[in-house]
Amino acid sequence: MVARPNDKWQKVVEEQAAALAKGTLSPDRAYAATLWPESLRVSTDGALAVFEDELRALSSPSDADVFGLVQRLVSALNEITEQHERSGKTGYETGEREELCHYINLSLEEAGIDLKALAARHGLSEYEITDQWRRW
Numbered sequence: 001m002v003a004r005p006n007d008k009w010q011k012v013v014e015e016q017a018a019a020l021a022k023g024t025l026s027p028d029r030a031y032a033a034t035l036w037p038e039s040l041r042v043s044t045d046g047a048l049a050v051f052e053d054e055l056r057a058l059s060s061p062s063d064a065d066v067f068g069l070v071q072r073l074v075s076a077l078n079e080i081t082e083q084h085e086r087s088g089k090t091g092y093e094t095g096e097r098e099e100l101c102h103y104i105n106l107s108l109e110e111a112g113i114d115l116k117a118l119a120a121r122h123g124l125s126e127y128e129i130t131d132q133w134r135r136w
Contacts, residue, residue, distance in 0.1 A: 039089070
């Protein structure tokens with residue numbers, strides 16, 4: 001399966017925590033735990049796990065099946081970022097948005113879905129597959 005973006009975020013958080021503990025990183029340069037709070041990483045991981053499970057369960061999916069799967073994930077990610085923003089924490093910023101969209105596209109392709117053809121049938125580019133639902 002495609003590497004989840006939140007796995008990378010977790011690694012950076014851990015690396016910065018270790019560097020802080022060693023004194024090789026000053027607190028004013030440690031951004032990861034603020035940018036990717038644990039609640040964001042855990043919630044994102046849960047949403048992506050559900051997406052992966054549902055994607056593996058698809059057998060000869062129709063376009064509607066694929067779009068339904070993408071819509072459910074994007075809606076879950078919308079809720080995650082909105083919850084974080086309401087509580088004063090960071091939600092998904094530009095880099096995270098790009099990573100999540102890339103993850104979705106790669107996951108669909110890895111599952112055998114011809115993303116370019118799917119998008120073209122609906123007048124989209126493969127990079128617009130999440131746009132109609134995405135609020136992050």
